[in-house]
Amino acid sequence: MPCPGGGACRRREIWNSCKRSKPMPDAENTQETLLEVNNIEVIYNHVILVLKGVSLSVPKGGITALLGGNGAGKTTTLKAISNLLHSERGEVTKGSIIYRGESVQDRDPAELVRKGVIQVMEGRHCFQHLTVEENLMTGAYTRRDGRAAVERDLEMVYDYFPRLKERRKSQAGYTSGGEQQMCAIGRALMSRPETILLDEPSMGLAPQLVEQIFGIVKSVNENEGVSFLLAEQNTNVALRFAHYGYILESGRVVMDGPAAELRENPDVKEFYLGMSDEGRKSFRDVRSYRRRKRWLA
Amino acid sequence: MLNDIFVAPFVDMFAAPDFLMQVLWEGLVSGILYALIALGFVLIYRSSRIFNFAQGIMVVFAALTLVGLHAMGVPAWICILLTLGVMFVLAVVIERVVLRPLVGQPDIILFMATIGITLFLIGLGEIIFGGENKVMITEELGIPTGSVLLEPFGGLLILEQKDITAVIVAALLVVGLLIFLNKTRMGRAIRALGDDHQAALSVGISLQTIWVLVWFIAGIIALVTGIAWGARAGVSFALEVIAYKALPVLMLGGLESITGAIIGGLMIGMLEKLFEIYWGQPLLGGNTETWFAFVLALIVLLFRPQGLFGERIIERV
Incomplete structure (x- = not known):
């Protein structure tokens, strides 16, 4: 594919973006690509370079995981896509973001929601003083298809999250962390999305609850056909539920592949899953090894 | 002395209950107007964290526009519609020219911007309508002027x-606003925006639309208070003062709380009416209404900094 930056593109970027566009060896990949991020660079406050050329693609009906440690750029990538960067003085300075063959850069977040892309932000961000049900209803803000359809979807959300139905009348600020996470995901579902950008759903939750929430995400994905782009630190859980994964490190994609392959990859095992079959390594080896990895990327 | 403060006023109240009711009624009339103005402040504050210093001048400007249009020979009811139109245009212009370029700037800068709007509107009002006092077109609007005994x-x-x-119009407006805020899609969006800007953006609530809407509501409120207060005190730039009376209301009720604004x-x-009649005039020589509310608000602030009804800050540990 042609590089979006044209001839001005640096060689490595061309290589990077071309690598992304090769067909993925996974069962899901016969499906069309919904979202394509080509080589984006994001700068905060005009000086802080956070993303240094991230490319990825989200296929229709898949769960795509975006993995990496703190500060790797996961949240920034999601916000660049959903256009929530502006209110944080961030800017996409290079590259392109294409949704369904149409550039969606510099659009109003509301327009993206209408197109079917909605973000569930890190840390839940429920409307604290609104009741759970009112929170869910705000998700339907951009919809124009009438009250009956919205009511139907409300019931659907309650089917996925029975807990929310019990708490429907309480103020969201007084519900538990898990309930707030469900509320945030439910709110996004109320917009009838095609793609949900889900940022760190496991944050601050007990492992059991994380399992439960990922299970619900999986069933929403399968039953409603909603695609997910999932940013997650919890590599272990994410790779079990996702179909495809990208690993970010300091603003770059360092590795990508089908989730099953990533799970078996020795590097991923070592760096992100904390497992190694060669036993303890000396710190010096690890360091040189990491350095080599970075250069490769 | 103690007798004058703690006993005599209450004896007076019980001795002439009809007079007490008269005092309370007059208090209620101004109170409901304060509440209305405070609501305008609260809505704008909640949806944009802007303390709208221009609310007072908007009252004057709305009243001036109404009277000015009528002076040009436009029928009274059409004047109302036109004035509403002017307030809407004002809301759109303020959003486009002042708020939008300043998004994300510190609160104090937006506050300064509203002072700028105030000065601009004072100038504009004077150029178009002149600075002299005018009489509210009470009768032309079909507002009865007699009295009920x-x-x-x-x-x-x-x-x-x-x-x-x-009182009836203001009460209807307050009730209407409450229904609007609690039961409609837009109202929910306004409240959501007040809770969490980022999240509101993420579900597709557009800041621009909501801002125009709340400034327009503030404009409607300004028109209603302008008419009501103008009918009592005439239309002049001094009307602006009524908006400053809403400040102690806000301190008392909390800047965030809609119920607080109404009850406050x-x-x-x-x-303030009770104090003026039963304590102020006999003991302090009267004219306490100008400062009583502020002192009361200060005392409340000493004990409850978030106001009597300030929205409970929900904090999870």
Whole structure:
């Protein structure tokens, strides 16, 4: 594919973006690509370079995981896509973001929601003083298809999250962390999305609850056909539920592949899953090894 | 002395209950107008964290526009519609020219911007309509001007009909606003925006639309208070003062709370009248209404910094 930056593109970027566009060896990949991020660079406050050329693609009906440690750029990538960067003085300075063959850069977040892309932000961000049900209803803000359809979807959300139905009348600020996470995901579902950008759903939750929430995400994905782009630190859980994964490190994609392959990859095992079959390594080896990895990327 | 403060006023109240009711009624009339103005502040504050210093001048500007249009020979009811139109245009212009370029700047800068709007509107109002006092077109608007005499407890209670109208209209507006905020999609969006800007953006609530909407609501409120207050005191730039009376209401009720604005407004209106008649005039020589509300608000702030009804800050640990 042609590089979006044209001839001005640096060689490595061309290589990077071309690598992304090769067909993925996974069962899901016969499906069309919904979202394509080509080589984006994001700068905060005009000086802080956070993303240094991230490319990825989200296929229709898949769960795509975006993995990496703190500060790797996961949240920034999601916000660049959903256009929530502006209110944080961030800017996409290079590259392109294409949704369904149409550039969606510099659009109003509301327009993206209408197109079917909605973000569930890190840390839940429920409307604290609104009741759970009112929170869910705000998700339907951009919809124009009438009250009956919205009511139907409300019931659907309650089917996925029975807990929310019990708490429907309480103020969201007084519900538990898990309930707030469900509320945030439910709110996004109320917009009838095609793609949900889900940022760190496991944050601050007990492992059991994380399992439960990922299970619900999986069933929403399968039953409603909603695609997910999932940013997650919890590599272990994410790779079990996702179909495809990208690993970010300091603003770059360092590795990508089908989730099953990533799970078996020795590097991923070592760096992100904390497992190694060669036993303890000396710190010096690890360091040189990491350095080599970075250069490769 | 103690007798004058703690005993005599209450004896007076019980001795002439009809007069007490008269005092309370007048307090209620101004109280409901304070409440209305405070609501305008609260809506704008909640949705944009802007303390809208221009609310007072918007009252003047709305009243001036109404009277000015009528002076040009436009029928009274059409004047109202046109004035509403002007307030809407004002809301759109403020959003486009002032708020949008300043998004994300510190609160104090937006506050300064509203002072700028105030000065601009003062100038604009003077250029277009002139600075002299005018009379509100009460009769032309069909507001009755007579008075109703009631005889509770064998005494006499005089209710001016324009006051009754003001109370009814203001109450309807308050109730309408509450229904709007709690039951409609837009109202929910306004409240959501007040809770969490980022999240509101993420579900597709557009800041621009909501801002125009709340400034327009503030404009409607300004028009209603402008008419009601103008009918009592005439239309001049001094009307702006009524908006500053909403400040202690906000301190009392909390900047965030809609119920607080309503209850705070009614309380301040009635308490300042009661204090003036039963304590102020006999003990302090009168004219306490200008400062009583502020002192009351200060005392409340000492004990409850978030105001009496400030939205409970929900904090999970």
